[in-house]
Amino acid sequence: MDKLNLATIFSGIGAIEQALIKKKIPYNIIFASDNGERDLICSLDELKIKFEDSKKKSISEFVKNQYDSLSKPNYVKQSYFANYSIREDQWYEDVRFIDGTKYEGKVDMLVGGSPCQSFSIIGKRAGLDDARGTLFYDFARLVKETKPKVFIFENVPGMLTHDKGKTWKQIKEIFESLDYKFKYTVLNSKDFGIPQNRKRLFVVGWKDKNKEFYFPRGKELTTTMFDYLEKNVAARHFLGKKGFEFVTNEKYKNRARVNQEIIQTQKANQQFNWNGDFVFVPYEDIKNNKEILERAYIGIFKGERGAIRQLTYRESIRLMGFPDDFKIVVPNVPAYRQIGNSIVVTVLEAIVEEIYNCEIL
Numbered sequence: 034m035d036k037l038n039l040a041t042i043f044s045g046i047g048a049i050e051q052a053l054i055k056k057k058i059p060y061n062i063i064f065a066s067d068n069g070e071r072d073l074i075c076s077l078d079e080l081k082i083k084f085e086d087s088k089k090k091s092i093s094e095f096v097k098n099q100y101d102s103l104s105k106p107n108y109v110k111q112s113y114f115a116n117y118s119i120r121e122d123q124w125y126e127d128v129r130f131i132d133g134t135k136y137e138g139k140v141d142m143l144v145g146g147s148p149c150q151s152f153s154i155i156g157k158r159a160g161l162d163d164a165r166g167t168l169f170y171d172f173a174r175l176v177k178e179t180k181p182k183v184f185i186f187e188n189v190p191g192m193l194t195h196d197k198g199k200t201w202k203q204i205k206e207i208f209e210s211l212d213y214k215f216k217y218t219v220l221n222s223k224d225f226g227i228p229q230n231r232k233r234l235f236v237v238g239w240k241d242k243n244k245e246f247y248f249p250r251g252k253e254l255t256t257t258m259f260d261y262l263e264k265n266v267a268a269r270h271f272l273g274k275k276g277f278e279f280v281t282n283e284k285y286k287n288r289a290r291v292n293q294e295i296i297q298t299q300k301a302n303q304q305f306n307w308n309g310d311f312v313f314v315p316y317e318d319i320k321n322n323k324e325i326l327e328r329a330y331i332g333i334f335k336g337e338r339g340a341i342r343q344l345t346y347r348e349s350i351r352l353m354g355f356p357d358d359f360k361i362v363v364p365n366v367p368a369y370r371q372i373g374n375s376i377v378v379t380v381l382e383a384i385v386e387e388i389y390n391c392e393i394l
């Protein structure tokens with residue numbers, strides 16, 4: 034095979050792209066799609082009526098127009114275009130309007146992790162057609178339409194247990210209806226070299242029924258959060274008194290924790306309202322930094338005097354397995370959100386390696 038033809042939906046900041054780069058697997062992007070967490074307010078049916086009323090020739094042009102009229106820019110698109118080689122016509126704002134039949138046979142690997150809030154209604158529906166309107170449906174639909182050799186679907190493990198397992202039963206039936214062999218498992222990034230306790234469900238599907246795929250085994254973790262920290266951190270990352278007291282309060286330890294060797298799952302809202310992991314900095318290390326001293330509250334943590342700070346974007350993205358040459362081009366709120374929404378690159382690297390070892394591609 035020459036270059037791998039890759040299509041992604043819910044593309045985010047491109048974790049699979051990074052995994053392929055790391056594994057030195059050359060690839061072409063066939064298409065990518067992300068609406069940048071900007072939902073069009075009306076339903077699919079209302080949109081279709083609006084489209085018929087509009088003078089637009091194609092639905093894709095109409096949908097692009099709808100998104101362009103929103104006041105919030107697509108920050109995910111900005112991040113994606115800054116880091117990967119992709120043309121405007123290969124980008125789709127909204128996965129629901131991608132006509133996959135156009136790409137039939139042109140995609141080797143389709144990858145996506147639908148937003149988790151979308152699966153809550155699937156369990157109540159019967160089959161693929163009945164799951165229409167959920168974003169999971171669009172993943173399955175695009176497998177059916179593009180017919181990739183391999184697909185990788187990622188989601189929160191809660192998908193397996195939601196609604197007493199009814200949701201997963203439905204999703205499994207939908208995967209079974211796609212004419213693919215598939216396997217699924219939950220993998221934790223701390224077993225794949227990244228000190229983050231992030232469990233995610235992975236489903237790998239492949240077309241060649243004579244082949245078998247095996248998920249990668251984890252390995253012992255050899256790093257801690259401290260190996261991913263930057264040396265000079267700007268004053269704006271330091272917490273004031275309220276923040277210091279919040280993150281060191283045992284009562285909130287499920288939301289905020291300080292100086293953990295293995296960080297908790299990074300989320301879209303991490304680092305805001307004191308959610309996520311934080312770093313204690315001894316007073317000695319900042320005593321000559323006027324800017325930090327003006328902003329930071331100096332308190333006592335585990336008997337030591339010092340300040341507490343957030344993880345920087347660079348540290349957060351390192352803790353998702355991204356390299357330092359990844360360009361962060363968006364403001365801080367979307368930057369942290371995009372990082373927390375992503376997939377840990379090293380887990381995908383291990384999956385990709387097994388996909389090649391098992392020759393299912």
Ligand SMILES: C[S@@+](CC[C@H](N)C(=O)[O-])C[C@H]1O[C@@H](n2cnc3c(N)ncnc32)[C@H](O)[C@@H]1O
Nearest residue numbers: 043045046048067068069070127128374375376
């Ligand atoms: C859980 S995140 C997945 C991020 C991605 N896996 C990564 O590696 O960065 C879900 C993504 O789906 C996007 N999304 C939500 N609704 C969408 C839609 N209708 N069409 C396209 N993307 C959508 C969100 O903007 C978000 O980036």
